[in-house]
Amino acid sequence: MMFKRSIVILFCILALVIVMGSNSVKAEEEEKEKELAIDVLPGDVLFNVNNMKPGDWAPRTITVQNNGIKDFTYQMTLRNDGEEKLFNELLLEINDSKSVLYEGKLADFTKLSPRDLSTSKQEELKLTxxxxxxxxxxxxxxxxxxxxxxxxxxxxxxxxxxxxxxMIGSGNSQTQAFLPNTATGIFNLLLFGAVLLISGIFILLYKRWKKVSKNYN
Incomplete structure (x- = not known):
């Protein structure tokens, strides 16, 4: 009887040790996660432009936050996730509150120089x-x-x-092209305007001639 009771007590102690150890490991992992925590706002999508045209630009502001309990140094990098043709031609500008950090092609951007951010602090970067x-x-x-x-x-x-x-999109290929041929339309407008001008002058001269003729009669 005593042997069985000892086994039960030992089993309970072992189970208690396992539970406490598991909770301790979990707490330690959660504490480590809190030590270093970087967040950005907006948190999912920064650029979502569907119909950009030559000469357009898209400015955005992103806020980098240190929500952990430790200071850290951070870097910003960029990765192409799609086709290269348009990606290789787009331009990128990055500014902080004081200066230009990068200015060049989107495809040529590698990374920003390391930037320090203290705990509970944040900074804004402007990307265009x-x-x-x-x-x-x-x-x-x-x-x-x-x-x-x-x-x-x-x-x-x-x-x-x-x-x-x-994501930067240049519109639907079925829509009007970037560089439509407008020379013929402009010429037609100029011709139509000239005809109206000449017609007006002719009508004015005719009325004046008719008035002069009436006075002589």
Whole structure:
């Protein structure tokens, strides 16, 4: 009887140790997650433009936040997630509150220089995607899809990462082309205007001649 009771007590103690150990590991993992926490606003999609044309630009502001309990250094990188044709031609400008951080092609951007962000602090970055004016009709109907990644690194080499998506579309290829041939239309308008002008002058001269003739009679 005593042996069975001892077995039950031992089993209960073992179960209690396992539960407490599991909770301790879980708490430790949650604490580590809190140590390094980088977030961005907006959190899912930064660019979603469906009908850009040559000469258009799309400015956006993204807020980088340190919501953890440790200071960190973060970097921003960019990854192409779609076709390369339009992606390789789009331009990108990145600014903080003081200066220009990058200015060049979207495809040539590698990463920002590491930036420090203290706990409970945030900073805004302004990103502008530009559709170059010289791009022709061969870019009509194309899309560029990409991801912008923010990676935070703590002093103990702990890493945390978050990303937002971007999509730039150049419209439907079935719609009007970027560079329509408007020369014929302009010529027709000029010709029509000239005809109206000449007709008006002729009517004015005719009325004046008729008035003069009536006075003589």
């Amino acid at each position: 995607v530009i559709f170059p004016e010289h791009l022709g009709n061969e870019f009509q109907g194309l899309n560029a899809e990409f991801s912008i990644l923010f990676t935070a690194e703590g002093k103990t080499s702990q890493l945390a990462e978050v990303s937002v998506d971007g």
